Amino acid sequence: MKARTSHQTGTSCLAEMPAPLDPFDTPLLNVTRLTKQFSGRTVLDGIDFSVRAGELVAFLGANGSGKSTTLRCVMGLTEPDGGSIELSGSDLSGLRGQHLLRARRHAAMVFQKIHLVPRRSALENVCAGGLARLSAARSLSPAFFPKGLKEEAMACLDRVGMADRALDRVGRLSGGQQQRVALARALCQRAQVVLADEPVSALDPHAAEQVMSLLGDLAHRENLAVAAVLHQPDLALRHADRAIGLLKGKIIFNDAVGNLTSDMQDLLYSPDRGEAA
Numbered sequence: 001m002k003a004r005t006s007h008q009t010g011t012s013c014l015a016e017m018p019a020p021l022d023p024f025d026t027p028l029l030n031v032t033r034l035t036k037q038f039s040g041r042t043v044l045d046g047i048d049f050s051v052r053a054g055e056l057v058a059f060l061g062a063n064g065s066g067k068s069t070t071l072r073c074v075m076g077l078t079e080p081d082g083g084s085i086e087l088s089g090s091d092l093s094g095l096r097g098q099h100l101l102r103a104r105r106h107a108a109m110v111f112q113k114i115h116l117v118p119r120r121s122a123l124e125n126v127c128a129g130g131l132a133r134l135s136a137a138r139s140l141s142p143a144f145f146p147k148g149l150k151e152e153a154m155a156c157l158d159r160v161g162m163a164d165r166a167l168d169r170v171g172r173l174s175g176g177q178q179q180r181v182a183l184a185r186a187l188c189q190r191a192q193v194v195l196a197d198e199p200v201s202a203l204d205p206h207a208a209e210q211v212m213s214l215l216g217d218l219a220h221r222e223n224l225a226v227a228a229v230l231h232q233p234d235l236a237l238r239h240a241d242r243a244i245g246l247l248k249g250k251i252i253f254n255d256a257v258g259n260l261t262s263d264m265q266d267l268l269y270s271p272d273r274g275e276a277a
C-alpha cells in the first residue's frame with residue numbers, strides 16, 4: 001500500500017509526513033501495461049487499470065475489443081505476454097506454485113455460461129467455493145465438507161436471496177437463479193475481487209437487473225472490488241460506478257459512468273472499430 005503524496009491529497013503542510021492510509025483508496029486489483037497477442041495479432045496493447053474495494057467497474061467495448069481476454073489474464077486462464085497484475089497487494093508475476101494459487105484465490109470469476117455442477121444442489125455448489133480457499137483439493141461430496149462450511153454457504157445463499165432454494169439441484173434453477181448461486185459461491189470463496197464476464201447476457205431484463213443490483217451490493221455493501229464485462233451500456237450507467245471502455249485492445253475511456261457520453265458510446269461500438277489490427 002502506497003502513502004498518498006501531498007499532490008494526491010491536496011495538502012501542502014503535510015508534505016513530509018506520510019498520509020494516513022485509507023483502505024478504500026487502495027486498489028484490490030491493479031493491472032499495469034498488460035499485453036497479449038494471439039498469432040501475432042495484438043489483442044491487449046499495454047492496458048493499465050485498477051479496481052478498488054467498494055466499486056463496481058463495467059468493461060465496455062465492441063466484440064473482440066479484448067474485454068474477456070483482460071479478465072482471463074487476471075484469473076490466469078490466459079497467459080499474458082507482458083505487464084503486471086497485483087491482486088489484493090500481491091504481485092502475481094513474482095509468484096509460482098502454491099503461492100500463486102493462494103494469491104489467485106482472492107479473485108473469483110463468474111461467467112455468462114455458468115460453471116456450476118447441475119446435478120448438485122445450490123448449497124453443495126456454494127460449499128465448493130469455500131473448498132476452493134482451503135488448501136487441499138477435496139471432493140464435492142457433502143461428507144467431506146469441513147465443519148461450519150455449510151452454515152457459511154447458507155449465509156452466502158441467503159445473501160443472494162437463494163436460501164429457500166439451497167437444496168434444489170442447480171440444473172432445475174433458472175438462469176438468473178443460477179447466476180445468483182454462482183455469486184454466492186464467489187462469496188463463500190471469500191474472494192475480495194469478483195470478475196464477471198457477461199454475467200447477464202443470457203438473462204431476461206428483469207433477472208439481469210436483479211443480478212446487476214446484486215453485483216452493486218457486493219461492491220457497495222460487502223466492500224468487494226467488482227468488475228463486470230457488459231454488453232449493455234445502459235446497465236453500466238444504472239449500476240456501475242465507473243466504466244472502462246476498450247477499443248482495439250486499448251483503454252480509451254476510464255471514468256465515472258456519468259461521464260460516459262453518447263459520443264464515447266458511439267466510438268466504442270461503431271462498426272469495424274472492435275478488434276485490434
Ligand SMILES: Nc1ncnc2c1ncn2[C@@H]1O[C@H](COP(=O)(O)OP(=O)(O)OP(=O)(O)O)[C@@H](O)[C@H]1O
Binds near residue numbers: 039063068070275
Ligand atoms: N484463445 C484464443 N486464441 C486466438 N484468439 C483469441 C483467443 N481468445 C481471444 N482471441 C481473440 O482475441 C480478440 C479479443 O477477444 P475477447 O474475447 O477478449 O474480446 P471481447 O471484447 O471479450 O469480445 P466479445 O464482446 O465478443 O466477447 C478476438 O479477436 C478474439 O478472436
